[in-house]
Amino acid sequence: MSGGRRGLRARDLPDKEPGKKRDKREVRGTLSSALGEQALKEAAAAAWGRREPLSHEALALDPVPFCHGVIPSFIQGPGFLDGLQKELLSLDFHEKCNDLYKFKQSDDLKKRKEPHISALRKVLFEEFREWLSAVTQVELEPTIDLSCAKYEYTDALLCHDDELEGRRIAFILYLVPPWEKSDGGTLDLYSTDSHFQPQQVVKSLVPSWNSLAFFEVSPVSFHQVSEVLTEGKCRLSVSGWFHGPSVARPPRYIESLLPRSPHIPYDHEILYEWINPVYLDMDSQAQIQEEFEERSEILLKNFLKEEKFQLVCEALQKEDITWRTRGPPNKRCYKKAEEGNLPDVLMNCFEFFRSEALFLLLSNFTGLKLHFLASSDENEEGEEGRAADSTRHSSSKPKQGETNQEASSDADQVDQSKNDLHAEEGDAENSSSVPVCMGELRHWTTSHYTLVHDMQTAEFALDLLFFCGCEDWDAEYGGFTSYIAKAEDEELTWGTVGKKALQGICSYGICSFV
Numbered sequence: 124m125s126g127g128r129r130g131l132r133a134r135d136l137p138d139k140e141p142g143k144k145r146d147k148r149e150v151r152g153t154l155s156s157a158l159g160e161q162a163l164k165e166a167a168a169a170a171w172g173r174r175e176p177l178s179h180e181a182l183a184l185d186p187v188p189f190c191h192g193v194i195p196s197f198i199q200g201p202g203f204l205d206g207l208q209k210e211l212l213s214l215d216f217h218e219k220c221n222d223l224y225k226f227k228q229s230d231d232l233k234k235r236k237e238p239h240i241s242a243l244r245k246v247l248f249e250e251f252r253e254w255l256s257a258v259t260q261v262e263l264e265p266t267i268d269l270s271c272a273k274y275e276y277t278d279a280l281l282c283h284d285d286e287l288e289g290r291r292i293a294f295i296l297y298l299v300p301p302w303e304k305s306d307g308g309t310l311d312l313y314s315t316d317s318h319f320q321p322q323q324v325v326k327s328l329v330p331s332w333n334s335l336a337f338f339e340v341s342p343v344s345f346h347q348v349s350e351v352l353t354e355g356k357c358r359l360s361v362s363g364w365f366h367g368p369s370v371a372r373p374p375r376y377i378e379s380l381l382p383r384s385p386h387i388p389y390d391h392e393i394l395y396e397w398i399n400p401v402y403l404d405m406d407s408q409a410q411i412q413e414e415f416e417e418r419s420e421i422l423l424k425n426f427l428k429e430e431k432f433q434l435v436c437e438a439l440q441k442e443d444i445t446w447r448t449r450g451p452p453n454k455r456c457y458k459k460a461e462e463g464n465l466p467d468v469l470m471n472c473f474e475f476f477r478s479e480a481l482f483l484l485l486s487n488f489t490g491l492k493l494h495f496l497a498s499s500d501e502n503e504e505g506e507e508g509r510a511a512d513s514t515r516h517s518s519s520k521p522k523q524g525e526t527n528q529e530a531s532s533d534a535d536q537v538d539q540s541k542n543d544l545h546a547e548e549g550d551a552e553n554s555s556s557v558p559v560c561m562g563e564l565r566h567w568t569t570s571h572y573t574l575v576h577d578m579q580t581a582e583f584a585l586d587l588l589f590f591c592g593c594e595d596w597d598a599e600y601g602g603f604t605s606y607i608a609k610a611e612d613e614e615l616t617w618g619t620v621g622k623k624a625l626q627g628i629c630s631y632g633i634c635s636f637v
């Protein structure tokens with residue numbers, strides 16, 4: 124059928140000159156003419172190779188914090204980008220949302236037939252790829268890896284390195300309205316430490332219409348898209364990767380565990396001092412245990428005695444607490460209080476959370492064996508989720524002198540096999556047979572988060588989260604904790620306390636029992 128239509132159209136057209144194209148709809152994208160200049164190409168290749176900066180009106184290269192470049196006017200000629208923008212905005216976009224990002228992504232652009240999208244694909248993966256191969260001296264393959272992203276108000280993509288087998292150069296072409304740093308949505312580049320872990324943002328690229336950013340994908344190419352802060356502005360981009368021969372990577376860094384300690388020997392008096400008496404009643408403890416065993420979680424309202432809670436809240440407002448940001452940003456970003464100089468009431472509160480009496484009470488609340496006196500009546504089949512499998516803990520009493528000892532682990536780089544050891548807690552010789560806990564006083568406010576990451580140890584623990592200062596919290600502020608079952612890759616919901624959350628809203632506190 125289409126042959127007939129083609130024949131009819133051919134008859135309607137005037138005689139064509141041999142070899143001349145007839146399809147008026149063919150659209151061509153043309154690269155910035157400066158990129159065709161041999162001298163610029165050679166200067167760029169020399170700078171890239173020597174890890175030196177280059178500043179030219181058509182191209183900027185910078186090796187800090189990792190090799191990247193910006194081409195401020197990537198496509199030349201009027202009209203092309205408007206046509207491209209129109210085609211892109213009419214694609215179907217899918218909401219992408221988990222702990223790492225929130226934005227909208229189009230269908231794969233690999234096979235789209237729209238004229239401007241096809242033309243862009245051609246210019247990127249033919250002409251520009253050749254230019255980039257010459258500059259970076261990497262044999263880039265024609266593999267097409269291309270999609271379109273839309274970041275709107277409150278969208279963001281947190282710190283990551285882009286590393287995936289075969290990806291060598293990342294690129295992003297921006298199609299944005301006039302954009303300021305204060306609009307958010309900057310492409311932030313991180314410095315790294317000696318373990319290739321990201322430290323802090325040292326450069327922010329503000330997107331602009333028709334600018335293309337590119338960078339080498341490497342163990343240190345940590346970057347983020349900061350949260351878009353202006354309502355009604357759309358940060359549209361086309362991005363992808365040029366693939367090439369894989370390069371050897373250093374083993375992933377495994378960070379040291381936070382110090383853990385066994386209980387501190389305080390008897391039940393401390394419970395009467397701190398806890399709302401309703402929770403000390405044996406019947407309510409039995410009820411709590413029933414609900415916990417059913418749901419693996421329980422919310423205990425008004426847990427502390429009112430007067431103690433007030434004292435803790437007041438102390439948290441004091442200026443003499445030293446809060447330090449805890450990273451690295453590809454894993455977490457929140458403030459942690461230094462324990463050395465906490466106000467007395469907070470020190471005492473920490474001691475209460477680490478007390479022997481509380482270990483025993485938590486055993487009663489949960490049915491987990493967090494104390495040698497706790498009965499071990501729970502199911503011997505492994506329990507799912509975060510409930511500790513108490514059958515893996517021996518019932519040996521912590522020896523005198525062992526209390527409050529900190530079990531810290533090696534801060535040096537270790538391999539995966541060490542990581543695996545943590546999962547094998549069945550070993551009776553293992554020091555984890557004595558229940559231990561770790562606690563932090565955390566301050567959560569706007570743009571704080573934690574991320575699920577590859578190197579997270581798989582172990583059984585009871586999380587205890589005690590919150591202060593978050594009365595009248597609204598789910599819209601974020602800041603919730605989500606759990607995913609082991610080996611499940613189902614996306615999480617966005618748990619960051621975003622910038623749109625009201626200033627001054629924060630929550631405090633966590634303690635974890637293993």
Ligand SMILES: O=C(O)CCC(=O)C(=O)O
Pocket residue numbers: 272280285295309310346347348360362
């Ligand atoms: O849009 C940007 O500036 C960067 C996007 C990015 O990092 C990614 O998609 O992996």
Ligand SMILES: [Fe+2]
Pocket residue numbers: 283284285293346
């Ligand atoms: Fe990225």
